[in-house]
Amino acid sequence: MSTRDLHLDHESCYRAVKSRDRRFDGVFYTAVHTTGIYCRPSCPARTPASRNVTFFPTAAAAQAAGFRACKRCLPDATPGSPDWDVAADVAGRAMRLIADGVVDREGVEGLAHRLGYTPRHLTRLLGAELGAGPLALARARRAQTARVLIETTPMGYADVAFAAGFSSVRQFNDTIREVYASSPTELRGRRGGPRSATGTITLRLAVRTPFAGEALHRFLAHHLVAGVETAGPGWYARTLDLPHGPGTVRLDLADAPVAGETAFVPATFRLADLRDTSAAVERARRLVDADCDPVAVDDHFAGDPVVGALVRLTPGLRVPGQVDGDETAVRTVIGQQVSVLGANTVTSRLVAEHGTPFETGVPGLTHLFPSADTIAGLDPEDLPMPRSRGRALVGLAAALASGDVALDRGPDRDDVRRRLLDLPGIGSWTADYVALRALAHPDVFLPTDVGVRNALADLGHDPAAVVADSEAWRPWRSYALMHLWNTLMPPVDPADPAAEGSTKES
Incomplete structure (x- = not known):
């Protein structure tokens, strides 16, 4: 089974989850209705029943549906989907530009202009293909960057917020709590050490x-x-x-x-x-x-x-x-x-x-x-x-x-x-x-x-x-x-x- 064959077919996705196949980490995400969390396919937790899961093509889609990230498998700490380069369709090209921060710098209008679409049509296309519009996809990317910086660097939280692309510390705090059900301080836990050079x-x-x-x-x-x-x-x-x-x-x-x-x-x-x-x-x-x-x-x-x-x-x-x-x-x-x-x-x-x-x-x-x-x-x-x-x-x-x-x-x-x-x-x-x-x-x-x-x-x-x-x-x-x-x-x-x-x- 290849990533191209998968295409979010429920049975194929569930087989990948049961086998904890790491090849599909980043290709799709498993949302568990009984816990309210979403995971990567290889999550080591006990496999939920098939009737209790829904599969999403992006972390942003799972977040938009009200699920929060699993603290055990860190589903956003994965490579991206190889299909973005194989197909190189509008959705794949948009994901590359969003990851580069185009929405943060130029807004949805700038992203749409680069792709040759109107903002409204692009939002419809991404919603149909990826389960989330450009703003939600950019927000998920900011949250991922912030979590990585919080957990792997001693940067101050204000520095983390702006480095990740948030426009304010308040927006940063609210997003982290919503996506990870934790405050920035809780994510960092006991990590200490001296501040790194600016x-x-x-x-x-x-x-x-x-x-x-x-x-x-x-x-x-x-x-x-x-x-x-x-x-x-x-x-x-x-x-x-x-x-x-x-x-x-x-x-x-x-x-x-x-x-x-x-x-x-x-x-x-x-x-x-x-x-x-x-x-x-x-x-x-x-x-x-x-x-x-x-x-x-x-x-x-x-x-x-x-x-x-x-x-x-x-x-x-x-x-x-x-x-x-x-x-x-x-x-x-x-x-x-x-x-x-x-x-x-x-x-x-x-x-x-x-x-x-x-x-x-x-x-x-x-x-x-x-x-x-x-x-x-x-x-x-x-x-x-x-x-x-x-x-x-x-x-x-x-x-x-x-x-x-x-x-x-x-x-x-x-x-x-x-x-x-x-x-x-x-x-x-x-x-x-x-x-x-x-x-x-x-x-x-x-x-x-x-x-x-x-x-x-x-x-x-x-x-x-x-x-x-x-x-x-x-x-x-x-x-x-x-x-x-x-x-x-x-x-x-x-x-x-x-x-x-x-x-x-x-």
Whole structure:
């Protein structure tokens, strides 16, 4: 049974609850009428009778129906639904934007505008699909962020309230009591300790297992852009350009090989403005592909003559995401038809000359990536690349700056791809790579990619024959692509710059 097959069918959901299947944590929520609480499917409490439960697609829907969160299983401390990226329908795209704090910053009107709907129609759509409108979904997200901050940091309650996106401490207190049937003080319990430095927050990002953290670390460390990114043994850090100010994040990436559980990626954020907490967390979650269902993905490739063996070697491989869609697109154009080392070198020069410097307190992190506005104003003749690519880069940046192309995951993916292909110098490889990394598309394959063909040849396969049969990998071709690239990824010592950039993606 897959998450796509489930679709809140009562009997299928109840079977998942009886088996305490952790794969469905975050996919749906179980509300128990006799207790008035809602739980994750894997809650260790005694399974209630089928007649006493109702299933909801979101925590917000359960809260809107009058249920409070279980204190035992913490149902909001789960990855999100993988269907949000698989289907990428209006509901899924809305959930991504809500998690990024768009409703808190721009209201329902701003969310609706990004998605191309009127506020009233969007509210109807989300109510029908997710059981709650955008305000209720944003409120549930604020409550979750607040609970995590209360229980895992020594931040003061007023700081927690504004970091989570609440407009007042009173609203924060009322919501926490309503959702968790506890006061903030009761949630924190006996947790003590010294206050942390202002703006420094350490959290854990929930991911489904297996989780190939070491492979993700190798990929990110192999593509470092100086000034924006840095890495060391088992960790990766980078700067963040957030709505209210700059920040940084450090991720500790380790393998969690046991399947069917929930693991946690430690993440430390340094933020100039605590109101950016939700946005920073969501962008870090994108980066590690936190909502992937690795069991479903890996099971799909069982028995495949090409990818099956690679999955067994590296179960739970993730598609590295992004913290800024515009940055990803710019880096993709720079990397067209050059080695990773060459792309990293050129991009690092662009950052040093046109990025925004700021003091991070983290060695190696010195700049924010240049904005699309800044790059759009450059003369292509002055860029350290062929003129045609320079013109393509400046043209892309102009389209991003004007909003003609939006990579915030609000627009439909197919529309974004068409708009990218309409730009001079942007071909299918570039548009599809942007979809892979910036739009979290799970079903992208790059048949012309040199790295793909080299990987297949090295594995003893005929590249033309495998590419011709790659339709069999749908709807998870992005993960097949990553498994092929992973075979080319050498062990990288991030402390040794000479170790970087020895493979190609194109």
